Amino acid sequence: MRTSKFLLSTLKETPAEASIASHQLMLRAGLIRQLASGLYIWLPTGQRVLQKVQNIIREEMDKSGALEINMPVVQPAELWQESGRWEHYGPELCRFNDRKDNNFVLGPTHEEVVTWLSRYEIKSYKQLPINMYQIQTKFRDEVRPRFGVMRGREFVMKDSYSFHLNKESLRETYELMYDTYCRIFDRLGLTYRPVEADTGSIGGSHSHEFQVLADAGEDIIAFSTESDYAANIEMAEAVAPAESRKAPSKALEKISTPNAKTIEEVAKFLNVSEKELCKSLVVHGFNQETGEKELVLLVLRGDHELNEVKAEKVPGIAKPLTMASDEEIKNAFGAAPGSLGPVGFKGRIIVDRTANVCSDFYCGANEDGFHLGGVNWDRDVQNYEVQDLRCVVEGDPSPDGKGTLILKHGIEVGQVFELGTKYSQAMNCTVLNEAGQNIPMEMGCYGIGVTRVIAAAIEQNHDDKGIVWPASMAPFQIAIIPINYNKSEVVRKEADRLYQELTAKGYEVILDDRGERPGVMFADMKLIGVPHSIILGEKSLADGMAEYESRTSDEKVKLPLAEIVANIESQLK
């Protein structure tokens, strides 16, 4: 490619809307342009990267035996009504009507469509297992699109779906996909970790996420210092403290705490550590026998945070987790949030494992402006349950008993699920087994955020000059930077000759034939992150020399012209 025939579209200044490195660099390097909130155009440079990532994914998926298909972006609402997700998916699912007033959705994912497909195509266990994938555009009307393509509304995803006669077969393919994903992310040159994950709204029983480690990541991952244990913080278990609760040593007392409402304020006012307080949160729940709505009080130690995913999984707590309104709280407790506590509360109380070993603690008195001190479980509060409710913090013991936990930010670039029969049962997707019985197929699903992978790669690989692509993703492998291309015939001839030679050998080369000043060319090629550069100048050429520069080092190496190609080829191997 010659720059004069290309749309380089680099920017010297950073557009104001971009806050993280990958977003800024994708705009500056001319990879993407924003069309509207969460919607992006992929410019030629970006499209080249996108295609490289897609090709790697496609190669590895094909190698794993998966079959590529292509499903429509637009899907009939009936399928979503069948699966039940028409009601449950919420406003993120973009719905619309066609001219005949039929309901449709823009596909945020394709479980329904692929299940419909299998229902018609798969009749016999002899056709199983089968794994079908596509690389395709998805649309999710995100509440808050941000960080460029990291969380766009429209994005490219590789999604695959496997169908099985039984759980053993599903587990085999799950493992195969897990390994395939490792190979894909290895080839993409990413630093990542597979971690145990929650299954979220897609449902299912068993799941791993593939997390690219980066400070800009929106997820938090817990790792063990001494074992392979790694889990999304949503899933990471806070094990029950080893020490047992101390016996009460103080009497219950009521303390006036004017204007102290938050844990921080109360701790400061009482001049005690936040660990000596317990915080009380009120959420919606329902009676498990009658189904009647009720408020549930969750109690955590003052310095801990509620893990909403864990709370939602407790039977009798509303899903999605909903905090009670101030009015509901006032009616049930006689006090506003900021002065709530378990003492005297008649409803259901769920206590976090760690809060449960607190003794002589402080909590709200259920009277505005007052807290209680010297509170003790059993003595002062009798009817409560104990659950794991909190987010783990650094230093907590690892759930596998080996080492302690550390926390890091991650970008979720892939996830694998064992779905089981959630969709096949709801949508009557069955197969005949050897005994001639119709049974619902076991399903798995496996996704990779293709566009997000690119942002994640840049988060991990950039410097102050621009993107430093992993070799497998770079839009071009080699840049030829001729100084005085438009004036010096010697330079122009050699640049053109090298360009032809390298292109003929199948390398992806960009020749900067704009005749720009050297600094401009150096800056642009670094910004878009071309891994290898050949610099041609009149003086060096007179001595039969050219210069080589790698994107990862600022040093230029002078080499005889005759060796320059062989030198680069050895590095590209």
Next chain:
RNA sequence: CGGCGAUUAGCGCAGCCCGGUAGCGCAUCUGGUUUGGGACCAGAGGGUCGCAGGUUCGAACCCUGCAUCGCCGACCA
């Protein structure tokens, strides 16, 4: 969806408080000079000042509403 903020040339911004000729830097185009790390000189083009309404002799500026974009939070295969 809540809180905050922004919207003026392709990009980054000033002008608004205190109403009266719409500006700066970068980018673009022309000519010249220059050519080893985002040059210089001279000139040129480019604006419904987000939209609608109001106040006023007169609104980028004051007032009201709306829209869009962003940030923080909530949310999220």
